[in-house]
Amino acid sequence: MNNNQHIQLLINHINQDVILDNDVIKKLSSIIVFNELNKKEFLIEPGETADSMNFIVQGCMRSYYLDENAQEHTLQLGIEEWWINDLYSYLSRKKSRMYVQALEKTLLIQLPRLELEKLYIEVPEISNFFRIKIQNAYVAVQERVIDSMSDDAYERYDNFRKSYRNIEQRVPQYIIASYLGVTPEFLSYLRKKHS
Amino acid sequence: MNNNQHIQLLINHINQDVILDNDVIKKLSSIIVFNELNKKEFLIEPGETADSMNFIVQGCMRSYYLDENAQEHTLQLGIEEWWINDLYSYLSRKKSRMYVQALEKTLLIQLPRLELEKLYIEVPEISNFFRIKIQNAYVAVQERVIDSMSDDAYERYDNFRKSYRNIEQRVPQYIIASYLGVTPEFLSYLRKKHS
DNA sequence: TTCCATTCTTAAGATACCTTAAGTTTTTTC
DNA sequence: GAAAAAACTTAAGGTATCTTAAGAATGGAA
Numbered sequence: 001m002n003n004n005q006h007i008q009l010l011i012n013h014i015n016q017d018v019i020l021d022n023d024v025i026k027k028l029s030s031i032i033v034f035n036e037l038n039k040k041e042f043l044i045e046p047g048e049t050a051d052s053m054n055f056i057v058q059g060c061m062r063s064y065y066l067d068e069n070a071q072e073h074t075l076q077l078g079i080e081e082w083w084i085n086d087l088y089s090y091l092s093r094k095k096s097r098m099y100v101q102a103l104e105k106t107l108l109i110q111l112p113r114l115e116l117e118k119l120y121i122e123v124p125e126i127s128n129f130f131r132i133k134i135q136n137a138y139v140a141v142q143e144r145v146i147d148s149m150s151d152d153a154y155e156r157y158d159n160f161r162k163s164y165r166n167i168e169q170r171v172p173q174y175i176i177a178s179y180l181g182v183t184p185e186f187l188s189y190l191r192k193k194h195s
Numbered sequence: 196m197n198n199n200q201h202i203q204l205l206i207n208h209i210n211q212d213v214i215l216d217n218d219v220i221k222k223l224s225s226i227i228v229f230n231e232l233n234k235k236e237f238l239i240e241p242g243e244t245a246d247s248m249n250f251i252v253q254g255c256m257r258s259y260y261l262d263e264n265a266q267e268h269t270l271q272l273g274i275e276e277w278w279i280n281d282l283y284s285y286l287s288r289k290k291s292r293m294y295v296q297a298l299e300k301t302l303l304i305q306l307p308r309l310e311l312e313k314l315y316i317e318v319p320e321i322s323n324f325f326r327i328k329i330q331n332a333y334v335a336v337q338e339r340v341i342d343s344m345s346d347d348a349y350e351r352y353d354n355f356r357k358s359y360r361n362i363e364q365r366v367p368q369y370i371i372a373s374y375l376g377v378t379p380e381f382l383s384y385l386r387k388k389h390s
Numbered sequence: 391t392t393c394c395a396t397t398c399t400t401a402a403g404a405t406a407c408c409t410t411a412a413g414t415t416t417t418t419t420c
Numbered sequence: 421g422a423a424a425a426a427a428c429t430t431a432a433g434g435t436a437t438c439t440t441a442a443g444a445a446t447g448g449a450a
Contacts, residue, residue: 065341067341067344067345068345069345071345073341073344073345075337075340075341087333088333088334088337091330091333092330092334134329134333135283135286135287137333138282138283138286138329138332138333138336139283139287141333141336141337141340142270142283142336144340145270145336145339145340145343146260146262146268146270148340148343148344148376149262149268149343149376150262150263150264150266150268152406152407153406153407172426172427172428173427173428174426174427174428181343181344182407182408183407183408183409184427184428184429185407185408185409185410185428185429185430185431186406186407186408187428188428188429188430189407189429189430189431191429192429192430347436347437348436348437367396367397367398368397368398369396369397369398377437377438378437378438378439379397379398379399380398380399380400380401380437380438380439380440381436381437381438382398383398383399383400384399384400384401384437386399387399387400
């Protein structure tokens with residue numbers, strides 16, 4: 001695949017929510033930065049500030065943080081046509097406390113914050129699109145709070161498999177466990193019990 | 196207290212984040228709606244759509260939802276000078292699945308969405324202010340996900356007391372339990388054990 | 391002031407989930 | 421293709437939290 005096809009993937013994705021004309025597509029294309037990450041490579045590490053929106057063209061990524069006991073907790077997973085970021089750092093412009101990492105060799109389209117914000121002024125559709133994305137991110141996080149309070153671990157795992165059918169096979173189980181908030185051993189036990 | 200003093204409370208609150216001149220204050224004042232709720236009265240119930248931003252002038256409120264087993268789960272608590280809402284419903288304009296309820300006789304200042312959005316166009320400071328509030332809401336929810344994965348129930352209770360010192364005394368313990376994600380019996384047990 | 395409803399506590403027994411440790415399987419590296 | 425590293429499984433024993441049920445304390449209404 002060449003860069004034009006990659007850009008087309010992004011345009012099609014955005015077109016699902018708002019309509020972009022050719023002029024806007026040209027403007028948007030002009031601020032795109034491609035970034036290729038190897039497996040296990042970090043896009044963001046604690047102390048850095050997230051300064052772009054990141055669209056996965058090809059590959060698989062996650063964001064996670066380490067608690068006081070150096071335990072990993074995965075906050076977000078993403079594959080092709082998902083956005084990945086530390087949205088907190090991006091929005092607040094403060095230093096991240098998280099890692100954003102490639103789980104496979106991954107190709108990203110990045111939209112730098114400063115140039116994107118200039119585009120918002122000229123192109124309300126782009127502004128609307130990211131407003132919707134940020135709303136969705138809020139809803140997704142709130143859903144997790146709700147789930148973590150009302151569901152037990154197996155129900156959460158079951159929900160996860162339904163919502164992320166394509167992701168499950170590509171991600172090690174210990175990372176799924178760290179997303180669900182259980183130990184890998186307990187997830188393994190649950191899988192056996194319900195199989 | 197009279198309405199002008201109540202409006203002043205809101206203005207002072209907003210002034211902590213952005214600077215409003217007299218002209219803006221006049222415009223903002225003109226869209227304010229006061230709303231008084233009795234104890235246990237609902238501001239929002241499932242099926243309704245949140246159509247205003249709601250600032251607590253006096254009183255205490257919470258938002259919660261019921262899971263499949265009719266268990267209450269408290270998502271947000273607020274007292275004087277806090278905002279309370281179902282932000283998901285407000286932002287997405289979809290029907291709420293939550294209750295937003297007064298825990299005491301409560302006086303609100305409401306800013307209707309349609310008029311507020313008109314103001315955003317004229318007054319970027321107001322738009323910025325709510326952008327910051329929504330960012331903060333996102334961060335707060337994400338903090339809860341992180342806490343629920345890394346802390347045990349007593350740590351969460353301890354964090355809650357530090358963050359919401361003024362709220363703890365005004366809210367029944369079973370509601371705090373439903374915020375922390377534990378049973379009231381277990382919270383009672385924890386309090387005794389650590390006292 | 392009394393009564394009824396609401397909230398809080400206590401305790402016993404049950405369950406979900408964790409810790410540790412060891413062995414097995416799969417993936418990566420050279 | 422062999423060796424090393426990473427990921428997964430199993431199982432035993434422990435801890436955190438829940439369920440149920442009953443009684444005690446508190447608060448609101450008449």
